[in-house]
Amino acid sequence: MVNFSLEGKVALITGASYGIGFAIASALGNAGAKIVFNDIKAELVEKGIENYKEIGIDAKGYVCDVTNEEQVTAMIQQIESEVGVVDILVNNAGIIKRVPMHEMSAAEFRQVIDIDLNAPFIMAKAVIPSMMKKGAGKIINICSMMSELGRETVSAYAAAKGGLKMLTKNIASEYGEHNIQCNGIGPGYIATPQTAPLREPQADGSRHPFDSFIIAKTPAARWGTPEDLAGPAVFLASNASDFVNGHVLYVDGGILAYIGKQPK
Ligand code: NAP
Numbered sequence: 001m002v003n004f005s006l007e008g009k010v011a012l013i014t015g016a017s018y019g020i021g022f023a024i025a026s027a028l029g030n031a032g033a034k035i036v037f038n039d040i041k042a043e044l045v046e047k048g049i050e051n052y053k054e055i056g057i058d059a060k061g062y063v064c065d066v067t068n069e070e071q072v073t074a075m076i077q078q079i080e081s082e083v084g085v086v087d088i089l090v091n092n093a094g095i096i097k098r099v100p101m102h103e104m105s106a107a108e109f110r111q112v113i114d115i116d117l118n119a120p121f122i123m124a125k126a127v128i129p130s131m132m133k134k135g136a137g138k139i140i141n142i143c144s145m146m147s148e149l150g151r152e153t154v155s156a157y158a159a160a161k162g163g164l165k166m167l168t169k170n171i172a173s174e175y176g177e178h179n180i181q182c183n184g185i186g187p188g189y190i191a192t193p194q195t196a197p198l199r200e201p202q203a204d205g206s207r208h209p210f211d212s213f214i215i216a217k218t219p220a221a222r223w224g225t226p227e228d229l230a231g232p233a234v235f236l237a238s239n240a241s242d243f244v245n246g247h248v249l250y251v252d253g254g255i256l257a258y259i260g261k262q263p264k
């Protein structure tokens with residue numbers, strides 16, 4: 001019998017007050033996991049707890065900047081004493097800056113790398129020792145189309161998400177013998193606040209050019225929703241994927257497989 005249940009597991013999803021993190025945490029909660037999440041702003045943690053309560057999930061929220069190793073270590077210790085050892089870590093928190101590379105400051109580049117790549121390292125490093133003691137663990141890194149492809153203005157983000165794909169493979173390689181599986185989810189273009197600027201209707205009411213571009217590039221001919229990521233996340237968080245390790249599962253409606261629809 002394939003086991004997709006997460007009963008008795010503690011799942012920590014970073015940056016999960018809303019967006020993709022909220023959808024993944026909700027799915028893991030509905031599969032039986034105890035949900036723990038963090039956000040960098042206290043008011044968003046409070047809002048997130050309310051949002052989870054509205055869908056029947058009694059989540060615990062913590063204020064923590066995932067780039068700050070001291071805050072992360074303290075948060076993991078608090079979670080272990082208040083809730084239990086983290087069985088499932090989803091490194092979801094992330095930002096993007098859309099700036100032509102020759103105009104991007106080094107500080108802006110570093111900030112994106114810090115949140116999108118250094119933080120998943122800090123978070124994984126904080127939970128792996130207890131997973132090793134327990135003899136099991138699941139780490140899921142939220143990668144991107146930009147783990148495979150580049151595009152104008154997203155150099156820092158692509159570098160971070162490309163690095164996150166390789167960090168995923170390296171954690172899988174280094175900790176597989178401890179029955180810790182580390183995989184990635186590579187969402188396609190998903191309708192969340194992060195991509196709202198790319199879907200902004202034009203002054204004349206027509207679609208944003210990038211919106212039309214993504215529709216033409218996606219065999220499913222639609223943007224993804226955060227809920228499209230729910231099933232893949234439950235699969236990678238469950239014992240059903242115990243022999244899947246170092247893999248990035250692209251949930252992109254087929255973008256990576258498709259040359260794109262010929263313009264009329
Ligand atoms: P989003 O709507 O911008 O949400 C990002 C979340 O991360 C927010 O809750 C944000 O909290 C949190 N966060 C940012 N910096 C943080 C920090 N230093 N410490 C803790 N939390 C922090 O983004 P999303 O679209 O849901 O994306 C979530 C993840 O999926 C990101 O890693 C993104 O790169 C990835 N992704 C998104 C898409 C897409 O099309 N949307 C596709 C592929 C991959 P605040 O609001 O307090 O800043």
Ligand code: GCO
Nearest residue numbers: 096144145146187188189195
């Ligand atoms: C962009 C988008 C993408 C998505 C996602 C695609 O500006 O190209 O924000 O980067 O966020 O990462 O998988």
